[in-house]
Amino acid sequence: MPKVADPRLADKGRLAYEWASKHMSILAKSIDRLKDERPLHGIKVAFCLHVTKETSMLVMGAKTLGADVSLCAANPLSTQDDVAAFLASQGIDVYAWRDESMDEYYSCIRSVLANRPDTITDDGSDMHVLYHKEFKGKSNYKPIGGTEETTTGVIRLRALADEGQLAYPVIAVNNAYTKHLFDNRxxxxxxxxxxxxxxxxxxxxxxxxxxxxxxxxxxxxxxxxxxxxxxxxxxxxxxxxxxxxxxxxxxxxxxxxxxxxxxxxxxxxxxxxxxxxxxxxxxxxxxxxxxxxxxxxxxxxxxxxxxxxxxxxxxxxxxxxxxxxxxxxxxxxxxxxxxxAAEGHPPEVMALSFANQLLSIVYIVKNHAMMKNKVYGVPEEIDRQVAINALEAMGIRIDEPTKEQLEYAKRWL
Incomplete structure (x- = not known):
């Protein structure tokens, strides 16, 4: 059963979700493009992220694309309890509340992993690491892949990969240009x-x-x-x-x-x-x-x-x-x-990061059989599509190279 601080906060959380969605049209475009295809139908998707109004947009987007979603916090103090209550009211398995003890924090991560998710999306790699410490090799459960949101988490995953211990492919969403150039800065x-x-x-x-x-x-x-x-x-x-x-x-x-x-x-x-x-x-x-x-x-x-x-x-x-x-x-x-002490990143920049996350999850679902157990960068086509969606959402038009310019770029003399 989901565990949140106060289910009665769901209506307040809905308002927060609606406010975020008004300012995350970049992510909305990615969801709209894929919702008829429902590429995550039947896939169990786990999120270990800061539970904020922006995260609610990503989580609801994954559900729209057909996923069976579970969620826990990536920090004991970062959960917005109204958002957690709203997501739980929408059929998401949520295990998160503000001011968790460290024991409670890791118990929530274990609860999500107990759902045996197919993909893991993490921020800091606590869920990735806990899988490798407590689940890997102890059952027949293995995720098909994962993504990672932040620099710290990517460092931990690369260390696992360097030791030959990484159990599944992971896309380092943190390293996408449309993530670190804008979200981080x-x-x-x-x-x-x-x-x-x-x-x-x-x-x-x-x-x-x-x-x-x-x-x-x-x-x-x-x-x-x-x-x-x-x-x-x-x-x-x-x-x-x-x-x-x-x-x-x-x-x-x-x-x-x-x-x-x-x-x-x-x-x-x-x-x-x-x-x-x-x-x-x-x-x-x-x-x-x-x-x-x-x-x-x-x-x-x-x-x-x-x-x-x-x-x-x-x-x-x-x-x-x-x-x-x-x-x-x-x-x-x-x-x-x-x-x-605040609410995290503004929704406009999180729309870029979470569009990369969602499209990377879809990519893993479609391509995991051909991927090795290592840390990958975000495919260039995803990064570019997110940038295109961002410009469209902002009403910005740019030039396209002419045929002459394309041919010139191929010449050496």
């Missing part, structure tokens, strides 16, 4: 700022914001922070990305130096202990720490908890730690700030 950039502002209600103009990591997520955060008047410092371990940040007009320095100037520190690396003891000790009174990465490992929260003389919640999703006479503020327990 524009979506996370805006929604992380949204989460910081909701949690703190501070003025960004004039503040020093340190952004750890200058991948697509870090670029988006740095750009949005500067756009709101902040002075931005970037920290990096990759010399090429550091050079790019410098050329983009940001100050670049090591974290141990940047920490001394920071009013706000935002991590966006996917790595462990990016902000740690020596950095926190160097920070000034009142600094705010936020994480935009998938897992709560980028800020050393354990050190904060074990060394604070006093700890209290001062606002929703904002805790104060008193250390060495200073106040250190942590947003969302060090978990992904845009989903814990």
């Amino acid at each position: 524009y979506g996370t950039g805006q929604s992380t700022m949204d989460g910081i502002l909701r949690a703190t209600s501070i003025l960004l103009a004039g503040k020093v914001v340190v952004v750890a990591g200058y991948g697509w997520v870090g670029k988006g955060i740095a750009s949005r922070a500067r756009g709101m008047g902040a002075r931005v410092i970037v920290t990096e371990v990759d010399p090429i990305k550091a050079l790019e940040a410098h050329m983009d007009g940001f100050a670049v320095m090591p974290m141990d130096e940047a920490a001394r100037y920071a009013d706000i520190v935002v991590t966006a690396t996917g790595q462990i202990n990016v902000v740690r003891q020596e950095h926190i000790k160097a920070m000034k009174d009142g600094v705010i720490l936020a994480n935009a990465g998938h897992f709560d490992v980028e800020i050393d929260v354990r050190w904060l908890e074990s060394n604070a003389r006093e700890r209290r919640v001062v606002r929703d999703n904002l805790e104060e730690y008193r250390i060495d006479g200073k106040s250190i503020y942590l947003i969302g327990k060090g978990r992904i700030a845009n989903l814990v």
Whole structure:
């Protein structure tokens, strides 16, 4: 049986779903193109995603295409309970509520896997990894394939593949151009700022914001922070990305130096202990720490908890730690700030990501017998079709190459 916080929230969740659908016409076009064919008829599709209004559009789209759908959360704190209740009312097997314990979180993932899904769509690869740890080789159940939404999850899957342990083909949706160029940059950039502002209600103009990591997520955060008047410092371990940040007009320095100037520190690396003891000790009174990465490992929260003389919640999703006479503020327990303290990405950018997800699931269903157990990129035709759908949804027309130009492009002399 589905398990949600409060089934009575379904009507409120329906309104959230309807609002998202108004702004996700890119995804709607993909669904409309395939709904008569119903390519997922008879297929069990599992989703381990942040349960938001945008996710509801993807989940309902999979059902429209014929799938038997189950859903759990990709983070213990990111579920929107009204959306979970709405989806459960629509016949979706939902196992998700906000503020799950870690035991409850993994129990929900196990409940979805117990449905023996044919495909797994994950965000962070907790479901993929749990299948390999607890289900692989212990029964005759094996998915035909999967997809992965985020950088952290792709890294884990590549490690499985490199060890020869990956049990089924997976498409790295995160790596689609129409995903990481827009979702990671524009979506996370805006929604992380949204989460910081909701949690703190501070003025960004004039503040020093340190952004750890200058991948697509870090670029988006740095750009949005500067756009709101902040002075931005970037920290990096990759010399090429550091050079790019410098050329983009940001100050670049090591974290141990940047920490001394920071009013706000935002991590966006996917790595462990990016902000740690020596950095926190160097920070000034009142600094705010936020994480935009998938897992709560980028800020050393354990050190904060074990060394604070006093700890209290001062606002929703904002805790104060008193250390060495200073106040250190942590947003969302060090978990992904845009989903814990805000509502996640705007629907317009999630429409791009979820169109890639849905079309990749359909691709796996049709082609899994010819695929090896490895991590694949999103097929180029899917990426391009999503871009075409996006332009059409926005009412944007572009040129087409002439016959002469096509012939010229083939010449070498």
